[in-house]
Amino acid sequence: MKVVLQNLTKIFPSRDKKAGKEVVAVNDFNFEIPDGKLIGLLGPSGCGKSTTLYMISGLQKPTSGKIFFGDDDVTELSTENRGIGLVFQNYALYPHMTVQQNILFPLQNLKGADKLSKEEMQERAYNAAKLVQIEELMDRKPSELSGGQQQRVAIARALVKMPRVLLLDEPLSNLDARLRLQTREEIRRIQKETGITTVFVTHDQEEAMSISDMIVVMKLGVLQQIGKPQDVYDDPANLFVAKFLGTPPINVLEGKIQGGKVYIGQEAVLEVSGAEDQDVVIGIRPEGFELAETGALHCNLVNVEVMGRDVSIVSHHPASQNASIRSIINADHKTSVGGQIVRYDLKPHKVFLFNKETEERIRCEVK
Amino acid sequence: MSDTITMKEKNIQQVSAAQKTMQILVKFFTYAFLILMALIVLFPFYWMIISSLKTLAEYRLNVPTFFPQQIMFSNYAEAFTTASLGQLFYNTMIVGVVSTLLSLVITVLSAFAFARLEFKGRDTMFGLLLATMMIPGELFTITNYATVTQLGWMNTYRVLIIPFLVSVFYIYLLRQNFMQIPNELYLAAKVDGTSDLKYLWKVMVPLSLPTLISITILKMMGSWNSYIWPRLVANDEAHRMITNGLRNAFTETSGDVNYPVQMAAVALVSAPLFLVFVFLRKYIMAGVSRSGIKG
Structure with a gap:
């Protein structure tokens, strides 16, 4: 089932009628989610990603705009009739029901032609439980389960009625680091097995990049960029997206374009064509540095961190907007770093230029 | 060196011995106090039971006896027939059960509305309802009396049930409970x-069961113990409630009151409440502590 969001806007009225301004949580959002894909809605907290999810679910009404499931306009349809599954951040399991009763609950509410016999319900519940591997826990109460198990129950409950769309609201944020890794692969597996169009919300870019077919980056209610995770990472549309994706984060330096060259301070680090002379912000991915005796970029060495597979070099540069510049160098080259100054060459495809005022990407060829 | 160590050990032993004595003393006085208080509370019940087993003559002795010389179980049989306790129990049960059930329905629905639904003027309305709690109950008695006489409801079951169906206090109690259930x-x-209705029934009610049981018990006890209102509006044979029945039934033609028999009747009437308290005290305590002081 493809999901289409058309000019979706949500404005929350201000609480304080005299002073406060209204809050635009989602601003003119246009997006088509292809059938059967896993989409990661990504952004810092307060960017409107949960609001978008809630509007798809019908729990919040859009101020304007339309939502389509396939060709059906569901904008006015209430949540209970939309046929969606939703997993909440805190799972929202019914505490007084057993795991089985929790999973059965959506089936018991089916009406009319969809109504199932008791046996069918039991079977569907069992199959859903099996899919998330909790069939052994059917008689437990939620309070007797670990966080990861509760999360699986919540997914089983969302899947059991075969929803048209599955929505996940920060599904991994309450799990510990190891379980998070495991569960996100699990979510990916379940989504592939069922082929249900899935949207999940997260503020963790690593999580979104690792399992999504496509990621949607949002900021303050405005869509920033949509694309495959690798494409967005390799080709960010603006400084915000570039800064938001990647660990360790991108290094941001001040510089300028002058006479076909990119300058950081007084040092011409790269050549550029197709851009006017101007002040720019330069983003360099940590893996975009190469140690070179004759490198154009001089930095003051602070520290070298050995991480086994690679080496991380921390250094200072007066033009840097971050507190320090962090580069990651493959540990295969036994490069010795010594002295006060470290010199780099830059890999052109890991360097992005942004307009200083608008922070939009300057599209030009960097060499 | 070794001397100082043993000295230290001795000191420690002495300290711990002193602490132990202290602990025992504190325990002793705590329990002594509790036992004394329990005796004070229980004595009237003891007195009720032994009085109910005495003969009238023994009851009237100038120096009261602490244990009946002759045990008169027949007082209980006599109490049951003279006061027609059967009819009184029946009336009280009908009023108690019906008013509790209806009251629960009203309380659950209005608490849900105030806790979960969004409508204009909800908070103002709730504030007004709460404000009515400031008015002492006795004031209602007068206006209610005027209303029910006008409606011609005197000496019926409904006059005992309907005026007290809505309890702002219970609605408040349940609303607070409902609001704690995560959105x-x-x-x-x-x-x-x-x-909404199914959610209320399948999720909110089961989750608030302890509060609902507290409300049920409090409401049942309220019906059982009510005295002034039934006395005013329904004091005929067919609808008399238990408290009023006990008041009148034992005055003999001579003007004497057969106290042992009356005590036996009182003991019989107290028994159900006593059992309720023994078995459900957890819920009563919860209800009372949640409500602050009202019991």
């Missing part, structure tokens, strides 16, 4: 395809 459960239930 996500409501949203989850919406996603799972429930109506």
Whole structure:
């Protein structure tokens, strides 16, 4: 089932009628989610990603705009009739029901032609439980389960009625680091097995990049960029997206374009064509540095961190907007770093230029 | 060196011995106090039971006896017939059960509305309802009396039931309980395809069961113990409630009151409440502590 969001806007009225301004949580959002894909809605907290999810679910009404499931306009349809599954951040399991009763609950509410016999319900519940591997826990109460198990129950409950769309609201944020890794692969597996169009919300870019077919980056209610995770990472549309994706984060330096060259301070680090002379912000991915005796970029060495597979070099540069510049160098080259100054060459495809005022990407060829 | 160590050990032993004595003393006085208080509370019940087993003559002795010389179980049989306790029990049960059931329905629905639904003037309305709690109950008695006489409801069951169906206090209690149930459960239930009513019945009511049981018990006890209102509006044979029945039934033609028999009747009437308290005290305590002081 493809999901289409058309000019979706949500404005929350201000609480304080005299002073406060209204809050635009989602601003003119246009997006088509292809059938059967896993989409990661990504952004810092307060960017409107949960609001978008809630509007798809019908729990919040859009101020304007339309939502389509396939060709059906569901904008006015209430949540209970939309046929969606939703997993909440805190799972929202019914505490007084057993795991089985929790999973059965959506089936018991089916009406009319969809109504199932008791046996069918039991079977569907069992199959859903099996899919998330909790069939052994059917008689437990939620309070007797670990966080990861509760999360699986919540997914089983969302899947059991075969929803048209599955929505996940920060599904991994309450799990510990190891379980998070495991569960996100699990979510990916379940989504592939069922082929249900899935949207999940997260503020963790690593999580979104690792399992999504496509990621949607949002900021303050405005869509920033949509694309495959690798494409967005390799080709960010603006400084915000570039800064938001990647660990360790991108290094941001001040510089300028002058006479076909990119300058950081007084040092011409790269050549550029197709851009006017101007002040720019330069983003360099940590893996975009190469140690070179004759490198154009001089930095003051602070520290070298050995991480086994690679080496991380921390250094200072007066033009840097971050507190320090962090580069990651493959540990295969036994490069010795010594002295006060470290010199780099830059890999052109890991360097992005942004307009200083608008922070939009300057599209030009960097060499 | 070794001397100082043993000295230290001795000191420690002495300290711990002193602490132990202290602990025992504290325990002793605590329990002594509690036992004394329990005796004070229990004595009237003891007195009720031994009085109910005495003969009238023994009851009237100038120096009261602490244990009946002759045990008169027949007082209980006599109490049951003279006071027609059967009819009194029946009336009280009808009023108690019906008013509790209806009251629960009203309380649950209005608490849900005030806790979960969004409508204009909700908070103002709730504030007004709470404000009515400031008015002492006795004031209502007068206006209620005027109302029910006008409606011609004197000496009926409904006059005993209807005026007290809505309790702002219970609504308040349950609303607070409902509001503690996380909003996500409501949203989850919406996603799972429930109506408001089904959500209320399947999720909120089971989760608030302790409060609902407290309300049931308090309401039942209220009906059982009510005295002034039934006395005013329904004091005929057919609708008399238990408290009023006990008041009148034992005055003999000579003007004497057969106290042992009356005590036996009182003991019989107290028994159900006593049992309720023994078995459900957890819920009563919860209800009372949640409500602050009202019991």
